[in-house]
Amino acid sequence: MTEPTVTLTPEQEAALPQDWPTMAAQLEHYQEDFPLLALHAALRQPALSVAPLLAELSACAAAPAQRTDDETGWMLHLYAMHLLATLREPQAFAPLLAIARLDGETLENLLGDHLTEGLPRALAATCAAGQEDALQTLAGDRTAYFWSRSAALRALALRTLEGDYPRAALLAWLQGEAEREAARMQDEGLDPEQGSETDYLSELVVTLEEIGAADMADQVAEWFEDGLIDDAFLELAESQKRLQRSWAECVAEELDHGWGYPRDIIAEIGRWACFQPDEDDEDEDAEREPQTPIKREAPKVGRNDPCPCGSGKKYKKCCGANA
Structure with a gap:
């Protein structure tokens, strides 16, 4: 694991959570305030965080509806997937595989964009040497959700590239x-x-x-x-x-x-859409500022990149199908 680029001030260092319940309070549900301290603490103190994060992945595979139906915005399973991948925790591989074998509708609701972005990298990073056959089995299983099969292929390629x-x-x-x-x-x-x-x-x-x-x-x-x-x-x-x-x-x-394998994961999580300014807030700010015409080409979207529309599908299977 590389050192996160998001550094802490001395005051933040002093305020780092020192126990799992304090971390969990910031990570279980969506909060507008970015959970910077809890994420740092979880990565720095795996002796405290790994076991409950693994338990969350196992619970997620066994009872996904409790996460998807949570009106309070349950987030711990997403943090668990990315944090354990960053820690290269091999015990996370089995529950991640179990999650990947959930039905398509459940997976779309459970992971969203992370189905094609985070899951392949997490599978790759937590797969121990000699377990690649499990990824091959998932990829070749026509009863599994197609994008789970795709994630298994991406994970195999990523392990090879790494x-x-x-x-x-x-x-x-x-x-x-x-x-x-x-x-x-x-x-x-x-x-x-x-x-x-x-x-x-x-x-x-x-x-x-x-x-x-x-x-x-x-x-x-x-x-x-x-x-x-x-x-x-x-x-x-x-x-x-x-x-x-x-x-x-x-x-x-x-x-x-x-x-590649998740490394600077705190910075990556900080770029998640849920932590970006609300469009309504941006519109209000724009109304207060003079408008200057800007000419800019849209960034190229690769055929296997996640679709910019946020559907969680690959571009080629979503908006790119009509491009």
């Missing part, structure tokens, strides 16, 4: 998995316009792109030509370009924009 899982091992599994999925689609007469039932091959190709699987470029091109990959979500030329990247390019490009 140097904790051999690239050759992941490549061999991806090749076999993709070939089996392509054969299934052809045998069953499926095409990629039939929804998430047929999107798994495209997700596998994205994972191959993430690790620069140049040896699979010709096979991927054939899948495009055979109509097994929806070119509304993946473009052949761009896919071929990404597949041909060197390993160094893959690591740099995939990890440099923050897609």
